[in-house]
Amino acid sequence: MSLTAFKVSSLFVIGENEQSFINFRNRVKNKEQYCPFENILLVEELDSFFLEYERGIILQKQDIQESFEAVSAEELSFDEFCSDVVTEDPGRYGKIGYRYEKFLTGILNMPGLLIEFQNNGESGSPEFDRIASFITKQLKIDSSEIDQLVATDSVPLLSNGGKAKTDIICSVHIRDTIKEITFSVKNSTASQVSCHERKASDFMEILGLPETHRLGEYFSKFQEHGSWEGLVSNSYNYTKQDFHICYAPHRRKLAEWVLKGQWEPEGNLKYEYQVAQNIFMRRKKDSGEELTCQSWDSHIDKLMAIPLEKTWDVFGWTYPSDHRGDRIQLKLNLRFFD
DSSP: OOGGGOOOOOEEEESSOOHHHHHHHHHHHTTSSOOSSSEEEEHHHHHHHHHHHHHHHHHHHHHHHHHHHTSOGGGOOHHHHTTTSOTTOTTHHHHHHHHHHHHHHHHHTOHHHHHHHHHHSOOSOHHHHHHHHHHHHHHTOOGGGOOEEEEEOOOOOOTTSOOOSOOEEEEEEETTEEEEEEEEEEEESSSEEEEEEEOHHHHHHHHTOOTTSHHHHHHHHHHHHSSHHHHHHTOTTOOHHHHHHHHGGGHHHHHIIIIIOTTOOTTTOOOGGGSOOEEEEEEEETTEEEEEEEEHHHHHHHHHTSOOTTSSOSEEEEOOTTOTTTOEEEEEEOOOOO
16 A cells, blocks of 8 residues: 555544533543544644644654755764764663664665665665665665655554554655565664563464463463563463463464564554564664664564573563553564574
């Protein structure tokens, strides 16, 4: 589906603000009355929304343009792009992650980098070169066949309000066709990053297993105790070996859900491009940086080949801050497979 042809939301719009409308909207909001529409708005509220949305898009484009006008292609680096984020900022890591998605989106939208890559095989931007090389291999084309790259990091939320696994959608214009390629982006100085957070019941729903299934006991007990050590110390019935037996037939499907967003209930996924088909990873180290761009399927193949005898899973299992006993959080080790 083209990015220009998606439905964002269903609306019920009323012209005048009357008390009956306010009462109706409150009843729907409090789930006292059913309404098939996702949003109930006054015309003036909808008009205000569009004005604010337009303003936000304009400011976002200006922000990206100004950021990239500050440096030439030869000097382009992410460290320069986020140099204004201070070390003491408590939200530093979140801001840097957000900035990296903006950075990648920005360089993919720079036609000068594409021309340099087509003429010389490299553009001066390591990130652009990695992604462009990956795209040509994935689509089995020569770089000269690409007329334009158009990237966006504006990906609609899932119907349940959750964030899609896709961080960047890159539209590759080739003659009269457009190929859309989706990327999840991971950027960190650490060896492990958070990659998923849901309730134990969601894990079981995705795997299509009844709550009475033995694996469901592990999920719910882990959620309750917040660690494998806590789970085992509170019951002799749970062991690593037993978990592996229950978990083995479902490992791949769980990884595809956790990393790609595949297998989400049909009602949650609105568009195919909300599923991330590929991964771009960057890890900053004292000695430099590591970059990789590959398909999630290839990455998951290698994850599934890792033996589990000495560990519970290829993911790190824990709980999100302030949600112990309520949710499960998974962490991904940044592995740069050849």
